[in-house]
Amino acid sequence: MKKVFLGKTGMEVPSVVLGCMRLSGMSDNDMNHMIHTALEMGVNYFDHADIYGGGASEEVFGRAFAMDGSLKREDMILQSKCGIDIWSETSNYNSSKDYIVNAVDGILKRLKTEYLDVLLIHRPDALVEPEQVAEAFDLLESSGKVRHFGVSNHRPMQIELLKKCVKQELVANQLQFSIPVSNMVAAGLEANMTSDGAMDRDGSVLDYSRLHDMTIQAWSPFQMPEWKGPFLGSEAYGELNRVIDELAEKYGVSPTAIATAWITRHPANMQVIAGTTSEKRLAEIVAGAGITLTHQEWYRLYLAAGHILP
Numbered sequence: 236m237k238k239v240f241l242g243k244t245g246m247e248v249p250s251v252v253l254g255c256m257r258l259s260g261m262s263d264n265d266m267n268h269m270i271h272t273a274l275e276m277g278v279n280y281f282d283h284a285d286i287y288g289g290g291a292s293e294e295v296f297g298r299a300f301a302m303d304g305s306l307k308r309e310d311m312i313l314q315s316k317c318g319i320d321i322w323s324e325t326s327n328y329n330s331s332k333d334y335i336v337n338a339v340d341g342i343l344k345r346l347k348t349e350y351l352d353v354l355l356i357h358r359p360d361a362l363v364e365p366e367q368v369a370e371a372f373d374l375l376e377s378s379g380k381v382r383h384f385g386v387s388n389h390r391p392m393q394i395e396l397l398k399k400c401v402k403q404e405l406v407a408n409q410l411q412f413s414i415p416v417s418n419m420v421a422a423g424l425e426a427n428m429t430s431d432g433a434m435d436r437d438g439s440v441l442d443y444s445r446l447h448d449m450t451i452q453a454w455s456p457f458q459m460p461e462w463k464g465p466f467l468g469s470e471a472y473g474e475l476n477r478v479i480d481e482l483a484e485k486y487g488v489s490p491t492a493i494a495t496a497w498i499t500r501h502p503a504n505m506q507v508i509a510g511t512t513s514e515k516r517l518a519e520i521v522a523g524a525g526i527t528l529t530h531q532e533w534y535r536l537y538l539a540a541g542h543i544l545p
């Protein structure tokens with residue numbers, strides 16, 4: 236398994252993370268088997284969020300972990316996210332001190348653990364008060380409930396606003412990224428152009444992350460734009476799939492592996508969030524993380540997805 240450094244922590248972590256969003260329907264035994272399988276593959280990093288299944292994903296994971304004495308907490312990296320309040324009368328984003336602290340208490344209870352390795356703020360809050368986020372992080376760190384902190388779906392200036400008060404390093408940013416959904420690459424390559432790809436939608440978050448040693452965690456790595464479904468095998472991306480199939484045959488792996496390899500090839504040392512319930516598919520994703528595409532192959536895939544090079 237390819238390893239990357241998590242932000243500035245010095246921790247080596249797997250380049251593939253098991254995303255637990257879709258695991259809420261699993262039985263405790265099946266979840267236990269999934270955890271063991273992931274660990275055997277070197278995937279010891281598990282990504283949760285308090286809203287996944289309304290908390291059910293964390294609950295089944297916690298039960299599956301607690302039922303098995305052979306599973307050691309120190310062998311796992313548990314990450315969760317909070318900040319999307321779906322329990323109020325009106326759904327909203329909330330990064331107030333009390334909300335964050337209470338959310339973490341709920342996460343720990345459901346996961347049946349005393350601490351999180353990483354906590355991310357799930358979405359930017361328009362009403363964010365960085366002083367309150369800082370107070371929450373300080374309390375969670377000093378109490379031993381959270382060891383590292385980060386964000387998800389944040390632009391660089393939103394991160395800078397948090398850093399005005401937050402003293403902890405923000406180690407990661409979860410961002411949507413796949414071969415077709417790669418505007419954070421296109422915006423840099425098409426700089427000073429009038430093309431669609433030149434539109435800066437994220438404040439140069441890719442370059443910012445590399446400059447500040449923040450790990451990018453790529454979510455929906457196999458999705459088309461606007462959540463229209465997977466691009467693998469889709470007629471909407473016929474040329475891309477043709478190139479993927481060619482490279483899959485060359486490397487003796489699945490198309491899923493090639494789509495993974497395209498992300499992990501980037502020198503930003505990204506992690507891929509594998510939101511799958513299939514152990515076979517997880518194995519394919521892990522295999523892809525071990526492939527180093529050439530410059531030419533990486534750009535062939537990029538262009539086949541409909542992007543341009545000026």
